[in-house]
Amino acid sequence: MPNPAKTTPRLSLSAKILLGMGLGIIAGIFFGEATQPISVFGQIFIQLLQMAILPFLMVSLMTGLGSLTYEEAISMGKKAGGILVLLWLIALTVVAVLPLTFPQWPSAMFFSPSLIEETQPIDFLQLYIPANPFFSLANSIVPAVVLFSIVMGVALIGIEKKQPMLDVLSVIMKAMTRVTDFVMKLAPVGVFSIAASAAGTLNFEELGRLQIFLISQMVAAVFLTFWVLPALVANLTPLPYMKVLRSVRGALVTAFATGNSMIILPLLTEGGRKLLEEAELADEETTSAIEVIVPTSYTFPSSGLLLSLAFVPFAGWFAGSALSLVQYPGFLVSGLASFFGGTMIGIPFLLDLFRIPADMFQLFVTVDVFTGRLGTMTAAMHMWVLGLLGSCAMAGKLRVRWGRLVGYLTVCFLAGVVLMGGTHLFFTYAIDPNYNKYQAFVEMALRYEPAKNTIRELTPEEKSLTSSESVDLEGIRRRGVLRVGFFRDSLPFAFRNETGGLVGFDIEMAHMLAKTLQVEVEFLQLPERGKIVEYLNANICDIVMSGSALRPGMAEQVIFSEGYMDSTVAFLVKDHNREVFSSWQKIQRLPDVKIGVSAYS
Template sequence: MGLSTRIFIGLGAGILTGLFFGESVAKLKIVGDVFIQLLQMTVLPYIVVSLIAGFGRMDMAQTRTLVIRGSAVLALIWVLALILIFVAALAFPELKSASFFSSPNYPEAATNDLLSRYVPANIFYSLTNNLIPAVVLFSILLGVSLISVKDKDLVIGIFDGLSEAIGRINGMIVQLTPIGIFAIAAAAAGTMTVEELGRVQVYLITYIALSMLVTFWIFPGLVSAVSGIPYREVLDTFKDALVTAFATGNQFVVLPLIAQNCKQLLARHQVPEEESAAAIDVIVPVSFNFPSLGKMLVLLFVLFAAWFTDTDIDAQQRLTLAFNGLFSLFGSINVAVPYMLDMLHVPIDMFQLFMVTGVVVGRFGAMLAALHIIVLSVIGTLAICGRLQLSWSAMLRYLGISAAAVFAMVLGLRGYFELFVPAPPAHGAVLAELTIPETDVEATVYEYATSPLRVSESENQRLNDIIDRAVLRVGYREANLPCTYLNANREVVGFDADMARAMAIDLGVDIEFVPFRFDQLGWQLDTSQIDIAMSCIASLPDRYLDATYSASYLDLKLAFVIPDHERGLFKLSSEELAEKEIRVALVSSQYFLPRLKKILPRVEVIQLESAEEFFSSEQPPADALLLTAEEGSAYSFRYPGYTTILPTTPVGIPAAYALPRNNSEWTRFVDNWVDLKRKDGTVDDLYQYWMKGGAAAPRQPRWSVIRDVLGWVD
């Protein structure tokens, strides 16, 4: 039984085990991690010794040939991959889409320190921290320096011996692959969920379909067409490496196996080992440092993200994406993806979706990266050795079959998506469809407040009057996400709406929701039009002129809401910001104006009555809106073209409830009630639900046979 067969058996057994036992087999991941680390153990030593020996045995003429012809083959692979990616994106159906939700705290991509990544100032540091480009550069320089060294054969012989020994170690570890794959698959199948697959199936299915076509025809067929090696033999030679890369999700661990398979394949087709070995030992480790097929398919996600957010991309932008995107992939993917999203003005919250889908497509990406190294090694070595067998008939046959296969894939996917992918909800529809919780409290919603509902009451009688009339009158803002807003049923929902219902339950009364305006808040409170205003109101000093405020129930974070692609504006240095003429919108309060003037001396302040004014205009009235991060997160969800930026130095502001003046008894009651709700977990639970996207909802255990079918465990 071959290794590939045993790997597939291990993979299948692992999946079945995970489905049967569920999360109880999650600890098997440790076994998989040990296996991965054993595979990685030999990779860096292999890169060092193979590169030194590979370059060392060459002469300068051979080195120049390798660079020129190897670069040409690499460019050919890149061009072919780009064509396939942009053609595959034609499968996306004509749909309007909503953006994926994310929290206001966007992950900042790690700084790509090119110096430490590519320049081995300390080779031992580079080896310790897996800085592969730096290790490769050091090994190449050492190998090239050996070219002109007399009696170099003795040194090269030592490195050849080490390379063979490392290959044997790797071969022994590879035999453990079925066990390692079993553990990895069992842990993954027992813990992974598929809740997000429905909304991103367009991308996932297209990615997988393109990956399979590239793996099983496009590039093996290309190798066969230019080398004369039978297609089946090409695929059979490298199936173990491809399966291992797919199963482990790591192409790095199969580099020694790829090199060994390349040498064996070319030896079977009369390419002397003394000609091929040096080229393969150089190309395999060096190719790892260039954008591979696995990395390049990230461009497909960027195109999907533009489609998903209804962002138009013209032909010039596509060309720019192809060129700039390719070169951005020389660094980290986590740096390249946000860069490309910004370049096309696609909302950066799509980066969160990229991270989620990486769990699914990562293994296909690893398989494609391994395939990239294989194709470059085989075709590059044949080109260097002058043994390419170009035949017009073979090439025309290959191009014809490839074009037909790609056309059929795009047509089939497009048809499937048009039939089975439902149109997603409009922006903000999820928020609009949230309903009020089931309670015994009867709520009446007033959308307009034109006159007082009752004459002013006596001092310190507000609490008694609320209980006597059996109604709590709550002031709300109708579009203050996620604190209070009107849903599709014209019900008041949100964080403070739920807090208001909790207060009504504790008082044993019903609720009347009445809208308020900041310029009329004091009058509305004093005339009993409302008893309390609950809508994430910052208790700022200038607001005490009109009302009394309760103890703080939330510590909100101040943030700027800006067009998504402009978020780099507030990452400038303080000196650069001071020179910028920036328009900033404020809602109702002038408290932060002096502080803004210190940061932005040339700021122009735009006063708004509500945050909704900033988003509902065709052209935003200002460059940025000063708001709380919690509110900004919800608005960014409804309007995905905007993002929320937290200042470098966080600024906290207290949120409190506005109360009528000269009612100390009512104020003491609300203060005590707020303290109770903070201590009994109500505030935390509602914060998690409304401000963190429902994270407080209890996570159900992963479905499993042993729990949900047999009922053997709870």
């Protein structure tokens, strides 16, 4: 009797994608930047997925809306809109409590001139109004494309003989879905190349400084993606929790690996339709609903995108300018509104709004290599949950079972307390705060090769300020020495580093000036800042370089060079009073203000 043929179990596509991502990370860690050339295969994979996305999005919206009646479309808009607001509130709540995980570490940041720079206005008209739909398509302006598709879909509702057109659109949509399914077969290879390239070029030193944000984002993303959102579906619909999670795992892995939530829209739409059919919840109305809701939801801020809002309070904490409690309502509302334009628009806007150094945006770009993928994964779950809840709402299958709902909320609260509290304790006791701002300052050295130099204090005879004949530029060249006066501890203009070397902005310029004149430089430490005019008139030094500000009284007696720095005015106040002194209008409204100034002439 012949032996039955042995069959080898085949890996599912999601398992192959996970395997490709794991092997890619290992390859990137071991081979480093040598993996960079294979990143082209990842780009090819992403662009192949993208080629069918915008056409699919347009056709799906037109077909889904066009097959409805006006009453059904209005009902779907209300129900899906209400669910979207609920998901936003959940995500914003997580963002609001996430800063509780940050430890009480000393932090500060060097002054950034970007604090006083004006931000570029956002062109919301071009972003959302499709004045030229073909331009919007060619430039991938997704919100404008979606608005155009919605308008076309609504217009189809009122046309009597629309069925032939809907049939054509349905065939095109199925063709786009088949294209996506075919390209997804290449996902393991594409994900391998993306993961290898990302891991090979990762700057672990930079990420080390941002580990607080990285870990807190990971905790929040995992909590939302694998419990809060899918469990919400299980509590409000007949769909079981594990089935909701298993049906979307391929899309979640693809979203995380590629960092692109748009390319999984066909997967979410088709997967949602199949899940509803398996649960015997599918009919023409729910099918149309999920075909409309999922693509439309892409144009609105998702839960995953809103998690990036947490970077703003993190940046404030990192820079020593933490947001106060009274600022949080405005932060959350303005953050939601600004994120309609994406993180590249929203984050700089919020940093400027709350007077956090805009240079922190560079850190966001660095860390977004990883956190952006977490956010994309959560965004995929957000769109999946919105599509399922919206479709079940259209079918009248949403049920609020108060006992289960109270249990769900209790588990969410307790799990949130454990996760947030545990993360805070981990940050506090397991991670070295490594406050190095002062150390970074005292370790500073001259960037360029210095001129030959000496450093000394004034002699008693020089301190008597006996006048002598002044020397011009030619006299300095003949002498062979440029005498530069400076004041000690004039940070950042002139100060001594940890090795005793004289460094600073003005010290560096003095070296450059001496090298240009081809002379040596002699640094003279001046005892009193209020006697700059006397030191120069007595010919004790040729020039004073120590952050000397231009003042009218002095300008009548000595010559100032052309200004090279704009000084800004600031108040030194306790942290909890920062907002009170944030504008002249608020200061003028204070009943009684006492301002202390240093004696400086």
